[in-house]
Amino acid sequence: MPDMPLELIFGNYMAWKYDDSTWIISFMEGTEYIYLLEGDEYALLTDTGYGVNNLRAFAEKLTDKPILVANTHYHPDHSAGNGEWESVMLSEGWTLDAPAVEREGAGPYDLGKYPHPDYEKKIVHDGDVIDLGGRKITIWEAYDAHCNSSLFFIDESHKLALTGDEFEAAQTMMYDNSWNSDAPYHVDKRIDNMKANAERIKSVCGEDWKLLPNHNGTPLSTDYLDEYIELADAIYTGTATIEDKLNHRFVEMDPKAPELCRVRHKHCSIFIKKAEVLKIYGCRK
């Protein structure tokens, strides 16, 4: 692990205003983001970070509106801080990804300190709308690609698509990271779902929309959606580039790292188990 105390990596936030009522909060040395969307009556916080029990106080300095909380998905760096709030909106798939949070060492950083360790898990579904007052956020359930529990948050009024960890500029992690031996992982299904997610988001986005992912650069051009669609096709036709070197400080610490590769097409790439992607690579030449 790095020399820096974990509190400083996970609990050291910086925020800036993206537009008149949208805040970007960054942590993990600037590589991970949480979003705060303000309406006239409520604000919506998407994700709760890695759990250092100091995000709520930080977010409440940014807005005077009551804060509703949701998880983009149930991975520890997005949900470990849930216990700071009384209630958190989650997808039904959270149970499949729960071992990623509950395994030893994953977080929360210190559950015992949380005011609401038994917070309410409010299950939301595809098509549900969160009305913040003058700003409506539509929830979509993602097809299982990066994980089993992703939600997209579609904000037509501000032309924003919050994509969680399903699409990012550096690389999207597409290996089995649920830590759940009972959760299904089929490489062809995951790649097909990645493409289907990109196509669905593309169906509502104009060129003036922005993607708000949760890692490694934000906001993103919607051009990435086209490139991820092409990447899925390039894997099947065997024209995507496979690189063994990951070039990622945190993922290289993962015990799964020696089995992973980067698969690249144009500006986008994924991390995936090499043995898995080779099962489908070039199968549609």
Ligand SMILES: [Zn+2]
């Ligand atoms: Zn994730």
